[in-house]
Amino acid sequence: MTSPDIAIIGGGNAALCAAITAAEAGARVLILETAPKPYRGGNSRHTRNFRCMHHGPLGPLVDSYTEEEYLADLIKVTGGKTDEGLARLAIRTSEECLPWMEEHGVRFQPSLSGTLSLARTNAFFLGGGKSLVNAYYLTAEKLGVQVEYEAAVTHLELDDDRVTRVDYTRHGQTHTITPKAVVVASGGFQADTDWLARAWGPAAKNFLIRGTPYNRGVVLADLLDQGVEQVGDPTQCHAVAIDGRAPKFDGGIVTRLDCVPFSIVVNKDAQRFYDEGEDVWPKRYAIWGRLVAAQPEQVGYVIIDAKSLELFMPSVFPPIQADTLEDLAEKMGLPADALVQTVSAFNDACGDTSGFHPTELDGVTTTGLTPPKTNWARPITEPPFYGYSLRTGVTFTYLGLKVDETAQCAIGNRPVTNLWAAGETMAGSILGQGYLAGFGMTIGTVFGRIAGKEAAAHANAN
C-alpha cells in the first residue's frame, strides 16, 4: 500500500482518539492493530468508565469534581509520585473530553449498580469499553481512516531524531511503510510474561493478565533499545487480587472478587497473612495483588461462611462450597487441620459483632490476633462454608516512553521530530506508581487527541 501521512500503532482508546483527531485535521491515517478484529481495542475493550473533572453536572455525572480535588485524589494514590504539570493537563482537559467523546459516538449511562460511590467522578460508558471502541472505529472509518488488523509492528527505524520507517508483519508477510509521522499507542508489556518474570522474578509466571494478550511491549522495547527516553520502573505494575480460576488472559472485570473484607484469607499452608478488614475493598484491592504475589505459589484462599455470602457483588465463578471446614479444605487443596486451627483462632479473637456494618468501617475487630482483622471481624461459624482462590491479576505495567506536554517522545534530551506516544505506553510519564480508577482512559483520551493533533500538524507541514 502507499504510505499514509500518519501511522498509528495500536487499536485501543488512545490510538483511536489520535486517529480521529488527525483525520479531522486532514491527514491520511493508517491504524496498525496487531489483534484480529474480534479482539481489537486492547485493554480499552475491558474498561467501564473514565474519570472526568467537571464544574456542575455534566452528562451522567452529578455535582462537580474540581481540578484540585481530582489532583489531590491522584497524589494520594500515587504517594506523590506524580508529574504535576502533565497531571494537571490531563485533569483539566478531561472536562472537554466528555462532550468530544459523545460527538464521536460514545454513549454514557448512569453509574452502574454497585458503583454508586463513583457517580460523581467517573462517567460510565454504555455497554462498556468495547462499545466505545466500536463507536470510535465507525467514526474513524467515516473519516477515511484505514485500519489493518493482525498487523504486528515489529520495528521503527530511527535515523538520529526521526522515524524513517515502520516495519510490520501481517499474515506471515513483512511490510514496510514510510509515514511522515508516527503515534505509538500500543499499551504496556504485561502480556509478555517472560519480560514480567525478568523484572519481578519467576513468581510472575503465576500471574494472570486481566486484559489483552496482545500488549507485549514489542514496540516499547524496540524504541527503548534505540535510546528513546524511558520513564518508570519495570517492576511497577498495577495488580489486583482476582479469582484464581480466571483465564490466563482477557478475564476482564468479571473475575474480580469483592468478598475479602468479609472473609479471612489464608495461604496454601492455611495461614493468614494480612488484615482483611483494613479498609473498604475499592481502596484495598490493589494491594492484595501484591500480597498474594508474595505468598508461596502466588495463591491465596478466601474463606467465608453462609452469613456473608450475599454481602458482595456476585462474581463469575461460583464459590466452592462445603458443610464443614474440613471438607472445604479438602476441596480447595488446603491442609484441613491447619485451616480448622486458623479459623478457630480467628473466631476466638472475635468480640462483640453487634456493630457490624458491611459498607462502613465498623471497627468490629479482633483482639490479640496477628495479623489482626480490624473491621468486619465476625466469626466464621455458619455452614455451609464457601471458598474462593485468589491470584494476582496484572492490569498494566508502568514502564514506558517519556513524553512532554505535546505527547512527543524524546531521545538524548531532544524531541524525536515525528514520534508521539499516547495511552498506557506513556502513562508512566504521569504516574510513577499507584492508580486512580478511570484515569487510564483519561490519559489515553487526552494524550491521544494531543498526539493526533501534533502529528497531523507535522504531517501537513511536511
Added chain:
Amino acid sequence: MQMQTDLLQEARRQAEICNACRYCEGYCSVFPALHAERAFSDGDLTQLANLCHNCRGCYYACQYTAPHEFDLNLPQALANVRQDSWEELAFPRAAGKAFQKNGVLIAVASVIGFALLFWAARVLASVGGEGFYAVLSHNAMVAIFLPAFLFPLVSIAVSLRRYWRHIDAGPFRPAHLIAALRQAASMKNLKGGHGDGCNFEDEDRFTHARRAVHQAVMYGFLLCFAATSVATVMHYMLDMPAPYRLFSVPKLLGISGGLLLVVGCFEMIRLKLRSDRTLGAAGAFGGEVAFIGLLGFTGFSGLALYAFGQTAATPTLLAVHLGAVLAFFLLAPFTKMAHGFYRLTALTADAGRSRK
C-alpha cells in the same frame, strides 16, 4: 411445564457472567431485572427472555463474545429460551410446537384457509346479499369468524396465565399494565437505551430501522383491526351494513393500516434477511419470516379487495383475503404474533418488580 433444560442452563450461565459484569445495564429492561437477582430460577430466566427484544446491543458491546472462552451471546441465549417458552406455554401446546418454528406449516395452514373460504363461498353463497354478502352470507361469515376470533383470545389468555404463574409474578395490578402499555406504545426499549436505535441489520452500527418498521407493522395491524371493529359496530349498532364508501371511517382506517402493514412487513423481512441469524433463536427464522409474510399478505389482499371490490374478481379476492385473515387469527397464539402478548405481560411483571 417442561422447558428445555439445556437452553435454560446456557441462559443461566450467561446471566451469571452478566451479573458479575453489568456493563450493559443501560441498554434495556433486561439488565436491571437481571442485576436484582443473585441466582436465576427457570421462571426468572423466562421472564428475562421475554423482556429481551433482541436488539443485539449487548452482543456487539460484549468483550466476552466468541472466540473468547466465555462465549457470550446473550441475545441468542435469551431468544432460545423465549422461543421455547412460547412453545411450551401455548394452549394447546402441540399447536405451539407445530407452528412456532415451521414456516412451511404456516404456509400450508394459510392455503387451507383459502380453500376453506372458497368452499364456503361455493356452498354457503347467499342469494339475496349485497356486496361482499353476495359472495358469502353475513351469517356464514359470523359463523366462521366468531369462533376464529374467540379461540385465539381464549388460547392466549390461558398461556399468559401460565406464564404469570411460571415466572412467579405475584398479584396483578392494573397500574403496572398501564406502565407497560406506555412503554410498548413508544417502543422505548427499541431505542437502545441511548436513543440511537439497535444493532440489528448492520453489525455494530446503531439504526432506527427496526424500530420504525416494527412501529409500522404494529400500528398498521392495529388500524386494520380498528377498521374491522368500527365496521362491526356500524353494522350491528348503527344499522349501517357494508359496503362502505371510500371516505368512511372503516375504509380510511383500513387503507392506511393496510398500507402500513404491507410496507412494514416487507421491510421487516428485508431487515431480517440482512441480520446475523446466529444472534436469534435457532431454527426460528423460517417460522418468523412466514408469519410476517402471512401478515403482510393479509394486508395486501385487503387492499386489493378495496381496489377491485366492485369487479368480477371480488369472489376470488374475498376468499383469498378472508382465508388469510382466518389463518392469521387461528395461528396467532402459535406464531410470532404471540410475542406481543408475552412481551406486554413481561413488561407488566417488570413494572411490578421495579416498584417493589
